[in-house]
Amino acid sequence: MRPTIFDKSRPGASGHAIFDAEFSSAPPTELYPKGLLREKPLGLPELTEIEVVRHYTQASLDNHGVDSGAYPLGSCTMKYNPKRNDALANLSGFRDAHPNQPPETLAGIWEMMFELQNYIAELAGMDAVSLQPAAGAHGELAGLLIIKKYLESKNEKRHIVLIADSAHGTNPASAAMAGFACRIIPTTPEGLMDVEALKAELTPDVAALMLTNPSTLGLFEERIEEIAKLIHDNGSLLYYDGANMNALMGISRPGDMGFDVMHINVHKTLSTPHGGGGPGGGPVGVKKFLRAFLPVPIAAKSGDTFVPDYSLAQTVGSVKAYFGHVAVMARAYCYILTMGAAGLKEASENAVLNANYLQAELRGVLPPVFNKLCMHECLLSGNKLAISAYSFAKRLIDYGIHPPTLVGAGCVYFGEDLKSAMLIEPTETETRESLDALIAVFKKILYETESDRQLVETAPHSSPIGKIELKTPEVEPSGKKAVA
Ligand SMILES: Cc1ncc(COP(=O)(O)O)c(C=O)c1O
Known part of the structure; x- marks a missing residue:
């Protein structure tokens, strides 16, 4: 067994005043009940610094990340997170700020958040944005809560959310969490939403259609304007899953396509780390008529300074503690400014x-x-x-x-x-x-x-864990599936 620091016989222990002082006095054995005294010295591991460094370096190498190789995952893709973003988020004004500081000492953060809200609104063609949600899925939930509260405010009883069968699994999950039931709209053999099937589902109880454009099949919904009209004529709202906005920046805007509410996955489009439902970001954007429902606080300009605004009349409330993930937003802001x-x-x-x-x-x-x-x-x-x-x-x-x-x-x-x-x-x-x-x-x-x-x-052969045999998920024979 390796000698431990408690072992007086360890090489170099004797002769050192500090060890002698620590270990020479006998423990007051008479105070301890019989049987509770250790018989052997503590077996604490003793490691050198280089051993610890090698352990953690190896652990990081066992992970695959964008910094170590290509990551062409599809849908939940990670793109490179520029180190410049990290450097900005690490400035002490961001890093050392505390949400309970007097608000006037956080004006710089609110200015950054205010500008970012405006940039995202401009990119997406929305009128107002809240940076609160902590992930794409969280943005979906916030957006659906907005739709729910808006419909309630108009005394409308609509409890169905329509979802494309190609949608990300978080769409039906978010709809269910927000208290809606889902109906699934099938995809045509060309990979687009089946508009005839959509028409058949447009009943008066439909609250919204959730759509990803470009879709999770990598295709642009060519009939999006027609779809938007159908939805609005039915008195329903159009929700944009903005996970794939990285295909559209500066080219086309969901707001102009007719979407009323959206979230943007900043990890995909604006190069922030992926929160994966957690410590990331999923800002939610809305058209003017829904602004009052946004999660608070949003960043606002007050005279010459910038402040958190909690005063939105019909807000769905806060969906995240304090101000959301400021350090993630700082990275998105840095990316937008860097790219122009x-x-x-x-x-x-x-x-x-x-x-x-x-x-x-x-x-x-x-x-x-x-x-x-x-x-x-x-x-x-x-x-x-x-x-x-x-x-x-x-x-x-x-x-x-x-x-x-x-x-x-x-x-x-x-x-x-x-x-x-x-x-x-x-x-x-x-x-x-x-x-x-x-x-x-x-x-x-x-x-x-x-x-x-x-x-x-039998691959992979190079990873610490080999292949895990999958149980094939059951696939339903029909495109229509009630998910919630
Ligand atoms: C199309 C789509 N929607 C929603 C999500 C969920 O986003 P998040 O993982 O940030 O919760 C993803 C994943 O990135 C996605 O690809």
Whole structure:
């Protein structure tokens, strides 16, 4: 056994005044009941600094992150978090601020939040924004609570939320949490919302339609204006799941498409860390007629200074302690200022270009599910693979690439034809070289499936944990599924 600091015989212990003083006096054994005295010295581990450093460095290497390799996950994608953002959020004015400080000493933070609210409103075509929610899913909940309270204020009894079958799983979950029941709208073979099916569901009890545009299939809803009109003519509201706004910055705005309420996933569009339902950000934006319902506080200008405004008449209340995640918002703010209007547009253009480049180059390995240009992510079919898409994806780990999203895992419903599809989002932050390397790995794995199938099927071989066998989720035969 290694000597411990309590072990007087440890090398170097004797002769040191400090140890002698600490350990030479005998414990007052007579005070302790018999049987409660230790018989052996404490077995505390003794580690050197370098051992601790190596332990934690290894633990960080066991993780896969954007800083260590490509992360083309699809849907919940991580793009690079610029270190400049971290440096700004780490300025002592942000880092050392406390929400209980006198408000006048936080005016700088409120100014930053005020400007960010305006930037997001401008990007999205909304009239007002609250930065309170802590994640995309949390923004959804806040947005649906706004819709609920608005309808209640008009004495309208509408309890149904319509959701596309391609929606992210958080959509029905948020609707259920906000007290709505859901009806699912199917997707056409072209990958767009089935407008005829939508019409059939537009009953007087429909509160809202939640829509992601571009969708989780990587496609732009071409009939969005018609959909918006149908929804509004029915007296319902249109909710925008803004997770995919990274495809639209400076190009098109959900507010102009007819959406009334939205959230934006700042981790996807504005390069902040992903909260994953938790310590991230999901600002919620609304059109003017819903401003009074926003979560408080929002940032406001008061004379020459900036303050938190809690006075919104019909607010749904606070959805997060204090002011939300200020350090995340500081990062989003830094990103917007760094990029500028032209840079944000270029980022979206590159996100779309990169996804189309992958789709085109991988056509021979994984043909696209929908044979047309995609937006920021592409949906590729694994139907022709000799092995399961799951095994194929896991082998990517051995080459330092995060597996893409296997469709069905994150979405409400997908039919048989999409069972082995992969949703791949390279993001604009991958270079041409990095994309080419990624394409080469996909091709290599395709070759391996033929030359050494066993190798691929038992992958990954390089990670601390091997493949976990999946139970295939049950897929319903019909597109209509009551989720809540
Ligand atoms: C389309 C879509 N909606 C909602 C969410 C949920 O967002 P979050 O993970 O920030 O809660 C995601 C994930 O990023 C998403 O891709």
